[in-house]
Amino acid sequence: MKSNAARHARIRSGQSPQTEPQHATESTCSVSKRSEVVCNREGGCSRNDGSGKQGSGVLGALICGVCVQGAVSQVQEIRDITRIERIGAHSHIRGLGLDDALEPRPVSQGMVGQLAARRAAGIVLEMVKDGKIAGRAVMIAGQPGTGKTAIAMGMAQALGVDTPFTAMAGSEIFSLEMGKTEALTQAFRKSIGVRIKEETEIIEGEVVEVQIDRPTSASGAREGKLTLKTTEMETVYDLGGKMIESLTKEKVQAGDIITIDKATGKVSRLGRSFTRARDYDAMGPQTKFVQCPEGELQKRKEVVHTVSLHEIDVINSRTQGFLALFSGDTGEIKSEVREQINSKVAEWREEGKAEIVPGVLFIDEVHMLDIECFSFLNRALESDMAPILIMATNRGITKIRGTSYTSPHGVPIDLLDRLLIISTQPYSEREIKQILSIRCEEEDVEMTEDAVAILTRIGMETSLRYAMQLITAASLTCRKRKAGGAFGCQATFMFAEGEYQDQFLFCEKTTPVAMDTV
Amino acid sequence: MDKLLEEYSTADAVAEEIISEKHQISDLDRKRNSAREALHHLKKIQPKTAASSASWICFGNTFIKMDTPSSIKMLEEDYKQLSTEMEKLREGLKPKVAALHKLEGKAEAKGFNLQGMRTEELLNL
Numbered sequence: 001m002k003s004n005a006a007r008h009a010r011i012r013s014g015q016s017p018q019t020e021p022q023h024a025t026e027s028t029c030s031v032s033k034r035s036e037v038v039c040n041r042e043g044g045c046s047r048n049d050g051s052g053k054q055g056s057g058v059l060g061a062l063i064c065g066v067c068v069q070g071a072v073s074q075v076q077e078i079r080d081i082t083r084i085e086r087i088g089a090h091s092h093i094r095g096l097g098l099d100d101a102l103e104p105r106p107v108s109q110g111m112v113g114q115l116a117a118r119r120a121a122g123i124v125l126e127m128v129k130d131g132k133i134a135g136r137a138v139m140i141a142g143q144p145g146t147g148k149t150a151i152a153m154g155m156a157q158a159l160g161v162d163t164p165f166t167a168m169a170g171s172e173i174f175s176l177e178m179g180k181t182e183a184l185t186q187a188f189r190k191s192i193g194v195r196i197k198e199e200t201e202i203i204e205g206e207v208v209e210v211q212i213d214r215p216t217s218a219s220g221a222r223e224g225k226l227t228l229k230t231t232e233m234e235t236v237y238d239l240g241g242k243m244i245e246s247l248t249k250e251k252v253q254a255g256d257i258i259t260i261d262k263a264t265g266k267v268s269r270l271g272r273s274f275t276r277a278r279d280y281d282a283m284g285p286q287t288k289f290v291q292c293p294e295g296e297l298q299k300r301k302e303v304v305h306t307v308s309l310h311e312i313d314v315i316n317s318r319t320q321g322f323l324a325l326f327s328g329d330t331g332e333i334k335s336e337v338r339e340q341i342n343s344k345v346a347e348w349r350e351e352g353k354a355e356i357v358p359g360v361l362f363i364d365e366v367h368m369l370d371i372e373c374f375s376f377l378n379r380a381l382e383s384d385m386a387p388i389l390i391m392a393t394n395r396g397i398t399k400i401r402g403t404s405y406t407s408p409h410g411v412p413i414d415l416l417d418r419l420l421i422i423s424t425q426p427y428s429e430r431e432i433k434q435i436l437s438i439r440c441e442e443e444d445v446e447m448t449e450d451a452v453a454i455l456t457r458i459g460m461e462t463s464l465r466y467a468m469q470l471i472t473a474a475s476l477t478c479r480k481r482k483a484g485g486a487f488g489c490q491a492t493f494m495f496a497e498g499e500y501q502d503q504f505l506f507c508e509k510t511t512p513v514a515m516d517t518v
Numbered sequence: 519m520d521k522l523l524e525e526y527s528t529a530d531a532v533a534e535e536i537i538s539e540k541h542q543i544s545d546l547d548r549k550r551n552s553a554r555e556a557l558h559h560l561k562k563i564q565p566k567t568a569a570s571s572a573s574w575i576c577f578g579n580t581f582i583k584m585d586t587p588s589s590i591k592m593l594e595e596d597y598k599q600l601s602t603e604m605e606k607l608r609e610g611l612k613p614k615v616a617a618l619h620k621l622e623g624k625a626e627a628k629g630f631n632l633q634g635m636r637t638e639e640l641l642n643l
Contacts, residue, residue, distance in 0.1 A: 162628065199634020232544050235551035238558055263636070295540060296547030300608060304629035353633045 089149075089468070092442040096154040098122040110438060111154055113431035114147050120422045121151050125158055128360060128388055137381060137389040139366070141409055142424030145464040148392040151424070152362045155390070164308050164359030164387070166191040170368030181376050182332050188380055189310040189338075191387035193357035194345055198303045201262035203237075205230050206273045206292045207254050212244055228258075230293045243267075255279060257290045262298070306357055309385075312341050342385075359387045366391035367410035370402035374412050381418060391419070432459040432467070439468050445475040529621040536614050543607050550600040557593045560586055 096118050097108030104111075104118040111118060117140070124138055140148045156165040166187055173183040205228035212224035224239035226247070239247070246267045252258055255276035260267050271288035317333045348354035363369070369377075380386060391411075398410040407413060427435065433456045440447050447455070451474070459467030560573065564586055572585045584592075612630060619626055 195629045195632070197629055197632040197634050198636065200636070230544075233548040233551065235548075236555055296544040297551060298547055302630060302634060304627070304632070306629075348635070351633060353635050355629060355632060 089465070090153045092438050093150055093153045093157060095158040096122050096125065096151070098158075102126065107434055107438075109154070109157075111147075111150065112434045112438065113427050114151065114424050117142075117147075117151055117422050117424045118154070120420075121155055122158075124388070124390075124420070124422075125155055128159065128163065128358070137377075137391065137415075137419050139409065139411070139419045139421045140390065140392040140424065141421055142394065143426055144394045146424040146426055148394070148424055149364060151422070152364070152390055152392060155360065156362070159360065162193075162306055163357060164191050164193040164306070165362070166359070167362045167364070170363055170365040173369070173373065178332055180370075180373055184373060184376055184380070185338075186310055186313075186333070187361055187363075188387060189313060190308050191359040191361040192309045192385055193306040193359055194309060194312065194348075195304060195306045195355040195357050196348070196353065198305060200301045201298065202301050203228065203260040203262060203298050204270075204293050205258070205297050207252055207256045207258055208234060209254055210247060210252060212239070212248075228297060230295060230297055232295060233297060235297060257293065308359075309341065309345070312345075313338060316341060356385055358385070360390060361387050362390045362392070364392050366393045367395045367398060368401065371400055371412065372402065374400070374415050378415050378418070427464060429456060429460055432456050432464055435464065436467060436471070439471055443472050443475075445471050447471070447475075525621065529618060532614060532618045532621060536611065536618060539607055539611055539614070543604055546600050546604050546607070550597060550604070553593050553597045553600065557590065557597065560590050560593070564590070 092110040095109040095111075097105050097111035098118065099105060102119060102122045104115045104122070106112070106115070121140075140151055142148055152167065156167065159165055168187050173180045173187075175183065178186075208227040208229050210224065210226055212222065215222050222241050222244050224244050224247075226237045226239050226243075228235060228237065243265060246265060250258070250267045250269050252267065252269060255273050257270040257273055258267055259270060271290035273292050274289050275292065277289055313333050317337050345354060345356070349356065377389070381389065393409045393411070395410050397406055397408050399405070400407050400410055400412055405412075408416060411419075433452060436452060436455050436459065437447075440452075455467050455470060455474075458470065556575075563573075572583050573589060574581050575584050575589050576582075616626055616630075
């Protein structure tokens with residue numbers, strides 16, 4: 001945006017128009033979204049100051065034309081990009097793959113193996129759903145590539161939309177802009193939902209007639225009548241000055257479906273009635289047709305929202321304003337604000353206005369947290385509105401960050417005592433094969449039996465993650481060589497076998513491991 | 519088989535009840551709207567006419583001549599009663615819809631038993 005503005009300034013100040021269009025196309029092509037912005041702004045400008053400053057108006061129009069061209073060619077490109085969906089490492093996971101009795105199915109919902117761990121996760125999940133446990137912590141521990149993150153993702157998927165789920169990595173909290181505890185507090189509060197019901201009395205109907213009388217004298221108040229109908233009834237409302245004003249502001253006319261908020265008197269147009277669809281031949285593309293409402297005119301509308309405590313924090317932190325919610329740049333939130341919100345939420349809870357929905361906070365790579373964070377977690381877990389904390393680590397006995405002490409999983413003993421530990425086991429060869437074939441499907445790659453067998457072996461010898469990465473790489477090389485399905489990615493996985501290791505930094509193996517070459 | 523039939527018939531009965539109550543609500547709203555219209559009109563003409571003047575009021579099929587202040591009072595009472603009646607029906611609808619959902623095996627809609635609040639209450643605590 002900044003560079004755009006700068007460019008505009010230059011164009012306005014009168015550089016030669018000969019070079020400018022070229023410049024414009026160049027930059028619009030490189031950044032697609034910007035080109036639209038440029039186009040809109042320039043279009044508006046050239047219209048606005050067309051009378052006063054003829055020169056800049058023409059130039060603006062010229063640039064506008066160029067930009068539109070750029071934008072059109074760009075729009076197609078954008079579509080091309082969006083068509084390809086990003087495939088993440090765990091995009092194939094749809095749930096935990098358990099049956100109704102919480103027994104894990106061998107292969108289901110993208111999950112393979114890890115039966116015991118999945119059953120354990122399922123039990124924890126049931127407790128979460130019932131809201132039975134809050135402020136407990138679960139740790140998923142296991143070797144790299146044994147599906148820890150997959151299980152956490154599965155839990156998130158199985159929880160459904162209503163339960164808040166926040167995923168973060170342990171290293172995310174180290175930032176210059178925000179304290180470690182602030183980042184953790186925000187993560188905690190993101191995972192606590194507050195369910196509230198919004199209730200409004202509205203009048204909803206199709207406008208049959210709007211009649212606004214001209215005032216008899218200059219000082220006289222305006223009067224009018226509004227006839228509204230639903231499929232079942234029709235009635236006339238007398239209008240006062242304020243209502244007339246808001247109706248004219250919304251450009252309400254006969255045939256519109258409108259709602260009027262009873263408390264505030266706010267009028268909103270929902271669209272045109274279907275029965276009036278043929279009133280005019282020429283209609284703007286944004287004209288929306290709506291069915292005439294049924295039932296009573298004066299309705300009560302109830303909407304249930306689940307907002308997170310963090311969202312309420314951001315909305316109410318005065319330095320930022322609620323727009324910070326969209327930019328994501330919330331900065332630190334004052335503890336007074338939080339306290340105030342806590343007491344307000346507690347008040348709502350007592351009045352029966354709100355329910356607390358404890359969610360799940362997932363911290364991956366938890367050994368990256370340091371001793372301060374752990375003691376903070378200890379304390380935060382004891383608060384009565386704490387979410388369920390799920391941590392994952394692949395470390396065994398290791399140093400606790402920030403101290404010289406060692407501890408299992410790099411987690412201090414006092415926090416470890418509060419944890420339920422789910423351990424994951426390395427996958428068997430058959431399971432690896434199944435996971436790889438699921439990934440092949442997910443990544444839209446067809447592979448021969450032989451290739452899957454080779455890939456499975458690579459998975460056994462190196463890691464599952466590496467084998468999964470090779471799928472797409474192999475398919476691309478394959479397509480390039482136009483080889484008929486044979487697996488051709490030797491160059492990449494030879495590296496894994498240690499042949500070139502001594503040429504690189506951090507080489508711990510002095511002799512290459514003897515292995516059959518494929 | 520019998521059990522299935524029984525379940526279906528209870529679900530149907532509940533659904534029927536809900537539909538009829540909904541109709542009742544809209545009927546009441548229609549009455550309330552006409553009461554409101556009449557009330558508004560009477561109040562508008564009242565200052566222009568003499569205090570003891572009478573107006574023709576239509577009840578169903580019969581017209582009755584009544585003096586304006588007492589008819590206003592009557593209409594106001596009607597309006598109030600209709601409103602409370604509607605409120606009662608609306609409150610009664612919720613558990614019935616929940617029961618129907620349960621019979622149909624749908625997940626219950628959470629949060630509708632809460633007290634309503636306005637959006638503005640979330641802002642500027």
